[in-house]
Amino acid sequence: MSTETDTQTEKQSRFGGLDGYRIALYTVLGLLVLFFLTPIESGLVTSLKTATAVTNTEPYLPPLSGAEFSLENYATAFDALANGVFNSLLFAIPATVVSALFGSFAAYGLTLVDWKYQVPILVLFVAGVFIPYQAVLVPLSRLYSIIDFAALLSFVWALTPLSPEYANLVELAVTHIAYGIPICTVLFRSYYTTMSEEMMEAARLDGASVRRIYRRIVFPLSTPMFAVVLIYQFTQIWNDLLFALVIVATSSSPASPVTLDLAGLGVSMQGQDFGLRMAGAFIAALPTLLVYIAFGDEFAEGVAT
Template sequence: MSRETATSDSVADRETASDDRSDGRIDRRTLASVRRVGLYAALLGLVAFYLVPVETGLVTSFKTSEAVRTTLPFLPPGPGGATIEKWQFAFGALSNGMVNSMLFTVPSTLLCAILGSMAAYGLTLVDWRGQVAVLALFIAGIFIPYQAVIIPLTEFWSVWVELDERLAFLWALPLLEEHHATILELIVTHTAYGIPICTILFRAQYQTMSWEMIEAARLDGASLWRVYRRIVLPLSVPMFAVVFIFQFTQVWNEFLFSLTIIRSVSDPAASVTLILSGLGEALEGVDFPLRMAGAFVSALPTLIVYVLFSDQFAEGVRV
C-alpha cells in the first residue's frame, strides 16, 4: 500500500464531499427561506387574530346606531356615521363607578403588596418553628374558589359586621358618606383574598436572596423589622411593580364580589364592572357602540398602570 494512492484517494473523497456540501447548501437555503415565509405568515395571522377584535370594538364605539346596522363590524364608519357621543355617554355613566372602583382597588392593591411582602419575609427569611404549616395555609388560600365564599361573605358583612351602622359616627364627617362602608368592605375582602398569591410571588423572590446578606445585617445590629425596612424592602421594588400590576388588574376587573357585596347597579357604591354589566342593555336591543365605548373606558386605568410600571415590571419578571 503506497502512500500516494492513499493520498489521492482521500483527495477524491474530499472532492465528492465538497460537491455534496454545495448541493446541500442550496437546498438548505431555499428550505430556510420557505420556512421564514411560513413563519412570517403565521405571525401575521396571529397579529390579525388578536388585533381584529380590538379594532372591531374600537371602530364600533365610534359608530352611530344607524352606522352599526349598515356597515360591517370591523370596517370604519362612513362619513356622517361617526360620533363620539357614545364615549361621552359611557364616561358619564361610568364616572361614578370609576371613582368607587378606584377607591377600593388602590388601597387593597397597596395593602396586598405590603402585607404580602411582609408575610413572605417572615415565612422565608426568618427562621421559626411551624413555618411550613403557616405557609401551607397561605397556599391553600390561593385555591379557595370564589363561589364557595360568596354566601358566607355576604352574611358576614351584612349580618355580623354591619359596618354602616358601627361606623355611623363617621358619616357625618366631611368627604365621608354612608356608602363608603361598602367600599371599606370591598377593600378588606379583596385584600384578604389577594394576600396569599402576593405572598407566594414575593416568597419566590426572597428565596433567591442571599441568606448571608440577611445575617450580615443582623450582625450589623439591625432588628428583624430594620432588616426588612432597610434591606429586603428596597431590594423588592421590582417585585412590587409585578404585584401591583397583577393585583390592580385582578381587583379592578373583579365582578363577583361587587355583585354580592354591592348588590345593585343603582347603589351609590356601585363599581365600574357592575355598572358596565348593565350599560347599553335596553328593551329595544343592545347598544353595541355604547357597550364598546364603556368597555374601553373601564379598561383605561389598567392600561395606564401597565404603562407606568412597565420598566419595573420587566425587571421584576426577569428574576
C-alpha cells in the same frame, strides 16, 4: 439565548435552509396578532360609530364618513360610568397597596427568617390562591350583615360628601385585601427565595433585628417586586365583578364599582346598542389598559411567576 446575527443566520439556515420558513413564521405570527387584536379593534371602531352605522357598516372598519362618526356613545357611557370609575379607584388603590404590603410582610416572615413549620403555613397561603370564591360568598354576606360598617364609620359620612352606601366599598376593600394576600405572598416569596442568605446573615451579625432587616435591607431591595405585585393586584381588583355583585348588589347603588355599572349598562339598553356597550367597555378598561401599556413587562413577570 444569543441574539448575535451570525448565530442567528446560521441557526436559520440549519432549521429551514430557506427564507420560506421565515416568511411562513412571520405570517403566522402576524395572523396571531390579528386574532388577538381583532375583538379589541372591532370594539374600538364600533364605539365610534352612530347607531345606524353600527348595523350598516362592516364591524371591523372604522367610521369612514362624518355621518358615521359619533362620540355620543362615549358621552353617554361616561355619564353612566364616571361615578363607577371613581368608586372603583376609591377602593382598588388602597386595597392594592395594603394587600401588597401584607404580602411582602408575610413572605418575609415565612422565607427569610428562621423558625419551624414555615412550610405548612405557607401551604395554607398557596392553597388560598386557588380557592373558588363561590365557596366563601354566603359567609361573606353573613359577615357583612353582622359587622355594620355603615354604622361604625358614621363619622365618615358626617364629615365627607360620601353616603353611607360607601361602607360597601370599605367591605370590598377588606375583602380584596384578605383574598389578595395569598397571591401577593406567593409572588413576594418567589422573589425573596432568590435573595442571598449570606446577606441576611451578615445583617443579623451586624446587629440588626428582624424588623430592622426588613426595613433597611429587604424592603428597599423589594422595589422591583413591588412594581410587579402592585400592577398585577390592581388589575385583579379593578377587574373583579363577583365580589362587587355580592357586596354592593346593584348598579343603582351610588357606591357601585365600574364593573358592576358596565355589566348593568347592557341590561338597561336591552343589549342591542353595541356602540354604547363598546364605549363603556373601553372606559372601564382604560385604567388597566394604561397600566398594561406602561408596565406590560412587569405584568408579564407577575403572571409568569
